[in-house]
Amino acid sequence: MDLVVLExxxxxxxxxxxxxxxxxxxxxxxxxxxxxxxxxxxxxxLPRGSASLTRRAREASSLSAVVVRFNRRRRRYERQGLLVEETALARAESACLADAEARSRRRKRDAVRRAAEDIRFTAVLGAEILRLFPGCPPARAQDIAVHASVRGSGRVGRTTAGRSLEEGAVTAAVRASVRHLDTAYDTLLTAGVARHEARARVATVIDEVLAAWRTRP
Incomplete structure (x- = not known):
């Protein structure tokens, strides 16, 4: 049974x-x-706050006591922390620090791996854009692939369909680029034209650009 100390x-x-x-x-x-x-x-x-540190300190301490304080509003005693041997706390802190360093190294490795995966996928997406739209300038295809595949952006390249290089998703990425860079779409939005109306006005221009890009130069 735990020793209980009161605040x-x-x-x-x-x-x-x-x-x-x-x-x-x-x-x-x-x-x-x-x-x-x-x-x-x-x-x-040892104040409460780190479950891992508390657990390790308690396991390493031959003697410990739970510290509680009465909460008048809730009308109950609530745990505030733990009394442990100083050497046990030092060992627990060292173990937690080692864990933190290991997690930091793992995060760095994962970041490098994800960056390499992103580079590979962007290259594959760019190649697929050129396959579907061989008339698209290669530099433009690369720019579209980079923009569409930014991790965490929520853009089409990060969707399941985009990651699978489905034709509809790839075409949507190209279409979005043309809409913003080759039409007056953004100017219409700035002028207060509703999004659906603005899209309707520039649809023909987009279709013409995509039709031209589907043909080899």
Whole structure:
């Protein structure tokens, strides 16, 4: 059974040594006893907040105590932290630090891997754009692929269809590029034209550009 140490809401004095007011105490026979008299003064306080650190410190400490405080609004005692041996806390902190360093290294490896995957996919997407639209300038196809495949952008290149290089998704990426760069679409939006109306006005121009790009130069 856990030893329980209280954080009193008001000043209490030790029933044995009369020391006080106490910041923490045990209850023995309903009387407050300070940590010195309870032979717990050698323990150090670990506030709640890190489940991993708390678990490791508790496992490494031959003696520990749960620290609680009464919540008047909820009318219950709530855990505030743990008293553990200082050496146990030091070992737990070292273990957690090692874990953090391992996670940091893993994140860096994952970032490198994702960057390499993105480069490969962008190249594949660019090649697929040129296959479907051989008249598209190669530099433009590359720009479209880069724009459409930015990780976390939510653009068509990041969708399931886009990652699978479905023709409809690839065409949608090319169409979006033409809409913004080769038509007056953005100017219409700036002038207050509704999006659907603006798209309708530039649809013919987009179709003409795509038709030209589908033919080899």
């Amino acid at each position: 009193p809401l008001k000043g209490r004095h030790c029933a044995e040594c009369r020391q006080g007011p106490l910041t923490m105490h045990l209850l023995e026979f309903n009387a407050p006893v300070c940590l010195d008299c309870a032979d717990l003064a050698h323990l150090v306080y």
